Amino acid sequence: MDASKQQAFLGMGAMGRGMAAQLAMKGGLSKPILLWNRTHKTAVKAEESIGGNSARAVESLVEIVREADIVWSCLYDQPVVERVYEEILEKVDLVGKVVVECSTITPEGADGLARRVVGAGGRFVTMPVFGSPSMAAGGQLSCITAGPAADVEAIKSFLVGVMGKAHIDLSDQTPGKAQELKLCGNIFNFTTLQQLAEFYTMVEKAGIGAKRGHQLVQALFPPGTPQAIYGEGMVTGRSFDTQNIVVDVEKTLHIAEYVNALADRNGVPLKAYNLAVDNIRAVGDRGDFTAVYGVVREQSGLLFVPNEGSV
Structure with a gap:
């Protein structure tokens, strides 16, 4: 052009x-x-x-x-x-x-x-x-x-x-095909959030600490990948900053509706994806969508927001 x-x-x-x-x-x-x-x-x-x-x-x-x-x-x-x-x-x-x-x-x-x-x-x-x-x-x-x-x-x-x-x-x-691929790709984003939330919670409860756990994430996943970006937000506490939301929960849940409608039409049960959706929904107004980490922490008997020493 x-x-x-x-x-x-x-x-x-x-x-x-x-x-x-x-x-x-x-x-x-x-x-x-x-x-x-x-x-x-x-x-x-x-x-x-x-x-x-x-x-x-x-x-x-x-x-x-x-x-x-x-x-x-x-x-x-x-x-x-x-x-x-x-x-x-x-x-x-x-x-x-x-x-x-x-x-x-x-x-x-x-x-x-x-x-x-x-x-x-x-x-x-x-x-x-x-x-x-x-x-x-x-x-x-x-x-x-x-x-x-x-x-x-x-x-x-x-x-x-x-x-x-x-x-x-x-x-x-057709233009809708690009949106279909985008919605399919959203499966990676949500399930990655759930995996990271479980990982950081596990290393915290094991007494290793999320910061040391994050060193493994950095070793396994290059900068710019969802794992690196979302993980950084979780361990720095940015996920819980309600004044500077990066991706808000409401918008995220709208996208989840589109993904599930597409999955229903194609007969694909998105079990892992919808576990993540339920936990993102539970974030409410307590952070952005990466604050699913806090929800998994709560489910594991920890505080929603990590204290400074734990991250």
Whole structure:
């Protein structure tokens, strides 16, 4: 895709902010990337973080999409995606625009949105991503794309080496297929949380200590892997910081609903996955989703939040 095209990014949450910054810094763009968020001051902060010469916050959703040639979006959940695109489809001429939807939504939601965007004259690619906010900020995401091959080709230069480290290309498959693969991959995330929570609790109760146990995790799993990232949050206590939630429980449980719906359609019992889901649900408002560690601690007769000496 010609880097002279005007790019816009909708959604300045932890993931979207990092992705937009990588586009601005590494995408070779000739124009500042346009930023939008439902809370405008969040977009302004993102502009300041990226740099005023490389980014510009726009308050109006309609105006930013009108001005853009390529519209990326990474929004909180499916209801937000539906509300945002309802306004776009009602008020903006999408003819010729490339829309890249990166939010985690249902496969049916992705296919339905694609039909509406294409019906309005636009081009549509779905691109859910794997990785943490820190990986988004470092351009280390794994990107899954689906949609017409020509439309995927139009954004390919902004993936590996810019926003991501890997690209799983499902070109010419329906947009929902990328979401299906993303949901299947969520099984790794949740079961990893459960495994780590059990491991750190076990080494704590055995008198070894979670910090020493974490040295084994670091030896077995390279930096940037879910094990390394989630484990670091557990042993440093970041998992229990209710003022700086990285991935909140409510959003996590929405995704679990999508995963289980897909599993039910395919007749796959996700027993290990749903053990993790139950424990994430038990976290409540006591931390982010990695605070499943605290739930397993409680189940084992320990305090939910480790004291400083134990970690």
